[in-house]
Amino acid sequence: MNLFTDFENRIKNALETIDLVKEKRSEVDFDRLTVEPPRDQSHGDVATNAAMVLAKPLGTSPRALADVIAGALKSDPDITEVSVAGPGFINIRLSKGYWQRLLSAMLQQGTGYGRSQVGAGRKANVEYVSANPTGPMHVGHCRGAVVGDALANLMGFAGYEVTKEYYINDAGSQIDVLARSVFLRYREALGEDVGAIPSGLYPGDYLVPVGQALAEEYGTRLHNMPDEDWMPIVKEKAIDAMMAMIREDLEALNVHHDVFFSERTLHVNGAQRIRTAINDLTFKGHVYRGTLPPPKGQLPEDWEDREQTLFRSTEVGDDIDRPLIKSDGSYTYFAADVAYFKDKYDRGYDEMIYVLGADHGGYVKRLEALARAVSEGKVKLTVLLCQLVKLYRNGEPVKMSKRSGDFITLREVVDEVGSDSVRFMMLYRKSSEPLDFDFAKVTEQSKDNPVFYVQYAHARCMSVFRQAREAFPDMDTDSLDLAGAASLIEDPAELQLVGKLAEFPRIIEAAALAQEPHRLAFYIYDLASFFHAHWNKGKEQPELRFINDKNRELSVARLGLVRAVASVLQSGLAITGTAAPEEMR
Structure with a gap:
């Protein structure tokens, strides 16, 4: 049940009863109408901009329309108060x-x-x-x-059919460099100094075991081969x-892909799949023979001063047309x-999402143009x-890693602070903003460490159920009718907690549609x-404690509230890929 969707429908139904709306119904569009939590909780439980967005097409002022809408809403039995604020915002308090x-x-x-069908089963690929x-x-x-x-998990929770892809x-020059780097370690394993x-090769110690494995399997045979013979063997083993x-590193981070797609498969059989794709673009009128003007500034590697086969990407939103075939006949x-x-x-797939590093900003327009051309905007x-x-x-600042040669490895970070701390903190800031990750802070047991604070809340929830079994030894907490006891929840602070839980479905839908999983991390915090x-509060006011050994029925009702909190925390943590512990030590 989504509170905000429910009241959006109620407000629209109330609008349909207003004479002015009836008279100009064909001129009124309800799509811009929103229902959301008010910025200041003291103003009410939900707020709507209905009067602000409908006043102009109805030919009236927002404040006057807000008063009319407020009057129409007061007949709703679940509404205890409707007030108009500022130029026409409507605040609603619920029963x-x-x-x-x-x-x-x-x-x-x-x-x-909190699960949603906003995705409507649309197929989404997250790479x-x-x-x-x-x-x-x-x-x-x-x-x-x-x-x-986390985004893929979130979209799946919101009703998309999601594939996680790597x-x-x-293929390409970096694999040649890898093979030559491994071959050097192979020679080293054979006893050669x-x-x-050398500069240009990969220096990390992580290649030493690969060279040793080659030496054990092939002995000196590779050493006696010409480059064109040992290169494909070493490439395969190295990759x-x-x-x-990489799979072990991802596993340590609790990251799992459904598909691992090899670029090399595009180049087999004379790169038939690439030729087919270019032929498809040609048939649609997006490929031509022409020349490119030299770009301003430093020349990119793929620019050549000659007539060549080009993707007409500027007609579908790109800055420049893109070369498809190099001068040696190979594909770009x-x-x-x-x-x-x-x-x-x-x-x-109906939706495709590429998650890239900030250094790939130059790829955005060309990928968007490619999508428009290949799918014809679909x-x-x-x-x-x-x-x-x-x-x-x-x-x-943390110094570089000895193992990698020039950077800190993901595995070193995970091994030191744990997968949960890494995952949650990587989500606790919008991905388009820089992130400072302090090893000391992410292992603190305090409110300033978000992952600890959220996991501790879930563990506390579970401790309440242990307290209940101690207070009522005959109580089977697994079989209690917690939903039926909800009518005993009356304290304003408890109802405020229910109100926070009510935001969960809205957060799921908004975060999935905006493709911003950090919103969920903020919410569960x-x-x-x-x-x-x-x-x-229960420490200071014993009557608010979740378990009261003198009042079994109220204790059961409050167990229901705790169960709801635990369920939302568990769902939220699962989407972020973080554990929901039952105890914290």
Whole structure:
């Protein structure tokens, strides 16, 4: 049950009874009407902008229309007060009975409460991480991994059919560099003194085991082969080893993909899939032969002063047309992007989301243009850019990793502070804003550590049920009719807590539609704060404690309130990919 959807419908029904609206119904559009929590809780339980957005088409003032709407709403038995504020905002206060029925409905739905069908079963593909398989994942990959995974979870909860995808960049020059770096470690494993790692190769110690494995399997055979013979063997082994390491890193972070798509598959059989995708664009009139003017500033790697095959991307929103074929006849990196997008489009996705690092900002317009051209505007494409993460320890910047050679690995961060702390903190700021991650702060057991504060709230909820079994040894808390007891919840502070729970479905829908999972992290922190505040009131006012061994019925009702809080926290934490512990030590 979504309180805000419910009252949006009630307000629209009330509007239909107003004579002025009836007279000009064809001129009135209710789509801009919103119902939301008021900014100041003292003003009421819900607020609407109905008068503000409808006054002009109805030919009246917002304040006058607000008074008329308020009058129409006062007949609703679940509304105890309607007031008009400022230029025409309408604030509504709800009855105690409504909150009690809402709590009962929450308990009947259990962990299904808050699930939505706003996604309407639309197929969505969320591609995230997609780190080059040239080494361990670093902390920069970490944020995209968490944002993408949580967004996919969130959209699934909101009614989308979601596929989590990883694009393996296992073709191109960086893989050649990887193979040569591994081959150097192979020679080292054979006993050769290779000296310092040459500039341009990957220096990290993580390649040492790969070289040793090659030495054990092939002995000196690879060493005696020409480059063109050992290169494909070493490439295959190196990519497999790197992807095994990346999968382990993702597993440690509780990140799981449904699909791992290999770029190399686009290049087999003479790159047939890329040719097919370009032919499709050609048939639609998006490919031509022409020349590109030299771009301003530093020349990009793919610019060539010659006539070439180009994607007419400027006609579908890009800044410049994009080359598809290099002078040597091979395909550009963007040509592989064309084939990859077409593959996803052919798989039937309605929405495609790319979660990329901030350094990929230049890809946004070309991917959007590609989506318009390939799908002819049928697919919604979104590119989310994750800003940098800066690591600190007690306020001091963290130095580079010895294992990787030049960066902090994701695994080092997870091993030190735990997956839960990493995941929640990566979501506790909008992904388009820089993030400071302090190892000391994310392990504090205080309100200033959001993940601890939220998990502690869930653990406290579970402790209330243990207290109940101690106070009432014969009570089977698993079989109690908690929903039926909701009518005994009457204290204003308790009803305020129900009101906070009532925001959950709205948060789910808004965060999923905006593709902003950080909204959910903020919400469950706020809910935890409400719960902790109410818990502390019980210390000062014994009559507000959840368990009263002198009043079994009231204790059962309050257990229902606690169960509702625990269920929402559990659902929210699950979407963020974070555990909901029953005890905190």
